[in-house]
Amino acid sequence: MTARLIDGKALSDTVKTEVSKRVLALKKQGITPGLAVVLVGDDPASQVYVRNKAAACDKAGLHSRVIRLAADTTEGELLDVVQELNADRSIHGILVQLPLPAHMNASLVIEAIAADKDVDGFHVSNAGLLMTGQPLFRPCTPYGIMKMLEAENVALRGAEAVIVGASNIVGKPMAMLLLAAGATVTLCNSKTRDLGAQTRRADVLVVATGKPGIVTGDMIKPGAVVIDVGINRCADGRLVGDVEFDSAKTVAGAITPVPGGVGPMTIAMLLVNTVEAAERRAAAIHI
Numbered sequence: 442m443t444a445r446l447i448d449g450k451a452l453s454d455t456v457k458t459e460v461s462k463r464v465l466a467l468k469k470q471g472i473t474p475g476l477a478v479v480l481v482g483d484d485p486a487s488q489v490y491v492r493n494k495a496a497a498c499d500k501a502g503l504h505s506r507v508i509r510l511a512a513d514t515t516e517g518e519l520l521d522v523v524q525e526l527n528a529d530r531s532i533h534g535i536l537v538q539l540p541l542p543a544h545m546n547a548s549l550v551i552e553a554i555a556a557d558k559d560v561d562g563f564h565v566s567n568a569g570l571l572m573t574g575q576p577l578f579r580p581c582t583p584y585g586i587m588k589m590l591e592a593e594n595v596a597l598r599g600a601e602a603v604i605v606g607a608s609n610i611v612g613k614p615m616a617m618l619l620l621a622a623g624a625t626v627t628l629c630n631s632k633t634r635d636l637g638a639q640t641r642r643a644d645v646l647v648v649a650t651g652k653p654g655i656v657t658g659d660m661i662k663p664g665a666v667v668i669d670v671g672i673n674r675c676a677d678g679r680l681v682g683d684v685e686f687d688s689a690k691t692v693a694g695a696i697t698p699v700p701g702g703v704g705p706m707t708i709a710m711l712l713v714n715t716v717e718a719a720e721r722r723a724a725a726i727h728i
């Protein structure tokens with residue numbers, strides 16, 4: 442058996458086409474949705490993502506602004522930049538690229554972003570709204586994964602969903618969205634005893650640890666849907682996920698590739714959230 446490939450790249454193009462239609466409708470009202478991305482330091486992976494985000498904005502007709510700050514920028518200087526973007530009427534979405542340099546308190550910075558411009562959905566009030574079933578912005582990576590599962594017609598009501606990795610940006614919000622869709626959710630972390638015993642129960646398995654090869658084919662239930670969030674750069678420059686693709690594809694029913702799976706969907710959903718922020722403000726003005 443060979444797993445069906447879930448083509449995140451193709452679906453992201455469909456989502457971005459939808460976004461560009463909504464952008465056109467806003468432009469007719471004189472509004473251009475704007476996204477600001479703040480990058481502190483020169484992490485090479487972050488540079489790639491920021492470039493991809495800016496290109497996606499250009500293509501869909503959004504205004505994008507990239508603010509690059511030196512690695513030795515102080516927390517106070519970064520907070521000033523965030524405040525300026527909060528007040529900037531041409532900006533509807535603000536994203537501060539993570540990780541931040543070690544001398545900064547990342548939660549303090551995220552909490553400084555206006556919650557109604559927090560298109561990452563990382564602000565505590567947005568995390569709380571998601572947890573209580575009234576999301577304002579769904580975090581882009583889990584949101585993109587839900588879109589992929591929907592496009593693949595994966596049944597979630599009553600399904601066993603197992604997530605490996607429990608970060609605030611991927612694992613935890615993923616658990617909330619799968620739970621809301623009716624799945625029975627297991628959230629694993631680095632202390633989980635016998636990870637394979639958990640993953641082998643999964644109808645839907647989401648892996649987001651940053652550990653290449655942490656999930657192998659023998660840890661997957663035959664026919665399961667496997668979503669690989671990991672983005673790991675090999676010594677030879679190749680990009681691989683957290684799932685050992687070659688062994689997994691002989692067992693899984695469907696699997697996302699890396700690259701071309703979750704990553705492009707994350708960017709597409711960032712555009713969706715930004716357009717939605719602009720639509721909300723437009724609606725508020727017309728009341």
Ligand SMILES: NC(=O)C1=CN([C@@H]2O[C@H](COP(=O)(O)OP(=O)(O)OC[C@H]3O[C@@H](n4cnc5c(N)ncnc54)[C@H](OP(=O)(O)O)[C@@H]3O)[C@@H](O)[C@H]2O)C=CC1
Binds near residue numbers: 608672705
């Ligand atoms: N494709 C995309 O759009 C995106 C990809 N990524 C990628 O996804 C990966 C994860 O990112 P992120 O969530 O930010 O990572 P974090 O480092 O913030 O969190 C990793 C999580 O994995 C858990 N973990 C680590 N080792 C193990 C283990 N041996 N067994 C079980 N759980 C383990 C950790 O457990 P504990 O809590 O106990 O420490 C933690 O909860 C990275 O490769 C990142 O680059 C991230 C965001 C978007």
Ligand SMILES: Nc1nc(=O)c2c([nH]1)NC[C@@H]1CN(c3ccc(C(=O)N[C@@H](CCC(=O)O)C(=O)O)cc3)C=[N+]21
Binds near residue numbers: 536538704
């Ligand atoms: N505030 C914040 N929000 C984020 O959403 C955020 C972040 N910080 N920090 C880093 C992670 C990682 N992330 C990715 C986005 C796109 C790809 C992506 O486009 N991947 C492509 C190609 C990547 C490549 O070629 O390097 C793919 O998988 O096919 C990957 C990873 C967003 N993150």
Ligand SMILES: [Mg+2]
Binds near residue numbers: 561580582583610707
């Ligand atoms: Mg995200």
